[in-house]
Amino acid sequence: DIQMTQSPSSLSASIGDGVTITCRARQNINDFLNWYQQKPGKAPTLLIYAASSLQSGVPSRFSGSSSATEYTLTITGLQPEDFATYYCQQSFSAPYTFGQGTKLEIK
Amino acid sequence: EVQVVETGGGLVQIGGSLRLSCGTSGFTFSRFSFMWVRQAPGKGLESVSYISGSGVTTNYADSVKGRFTISRDNAKNSLYLQMNSLRVEDTAVYFCAREGNGLASAIDYWGQGALVIVSS
Numbered sequence: 318d319i320q321m322t323q324s325p326s327s328l329s330a331s332i333g334d335g336v337t338i339t340c341r342a343r344q345n346i347n348d349f350l351n352w353y354q355q356k357p358g359k360a361p362t363l364l365i366y367a368a369s370s371l372q373s374g375v376p377s378r379f380s381g382s383s384s385a386t387e388y389t390l391t392i393t394g395l396q397p398e399d400f401a402t403y404y405c406q407q408s409f410s411a412p413y414t415f416g417q418g419t420k421l422e423i424k
Numbered sequence: 425e426v427q428v429v430e431t432g433g434g435l436v437q438i439g440g441s442l443r444l445s446c447g448t449s450g451f452t453f454s455r456f457s458f459m460w461v462r463q464a465p466g467k468g469l470e471s472v473s474y475i476s477g478s479g480v481t482t483n484y485a486d487s488v489k490g491r492f493t494i495s496r497d498n499a500k501n502s503l504y505l506q507m508n509s510l511r512v513e514d515t516a517v518y519f520c521a522r523e524g525n526g527l528a529s530a531i532d533y534w535g536q537g538a539l540v541i542v543s544s
Contacts, residue, residue, distance in 0.1 A: 318485065318486065349529060351527075351528065351531070355469075360519055360536060360537060361534060362534075363527070363531060366524070366527045366528050366530035367530075370527075370528075372527075404468065404469055408523075408528055409529075411459075411471075411474040412459075412471040412472070412473070412483055412484065412485045413459065413471045413474070413529065414471055415461075415468060415469040415470065418468040418469070
């Protein structure tokens, strides 16, 4: 199974701030990297697929990028509804493993 | 409208069995791969099992290999997860998840989840 290492595990920020979450793959995953948002008691929702493609309906303040086996989710201009837990997932090789998650909290 | 609904969760004893079902509607079921993803209380997401649209290809996490079996019935638009020899560490919410087409295999639809509690 491909191991995904996500950091930080938690993050505090204020409304209007920008934040960055990083995910590293143990091996090359050819940009088969996705980002999800999960709110308490709910199923995750897809934000970004293929490292940098924005899922339909997702605000443009969310963006993704990649450099070799390092992937980044950036949120600019944080809104109240953005405070949630974020997960990366590789979809290069089944089982499609997830990162450990990053909990984004209001400062 | 795409709908994905899990059923079959509940309380089961250690070593027991349980079968989860996932009913779907609003799309051509056989054209999509599916997976089961679980989340233990207060923990992160774990991919448990995967099945291709035809059902020919399946895959399991090491933690459930040999105990869980994924299957599908394309005539009934349904996905299943047979769970045997259950352990306390299998306690989790189990999500049925559809792999989107043209989305680099990302999950585009999730069910609401079914809670499985394994207890002595």
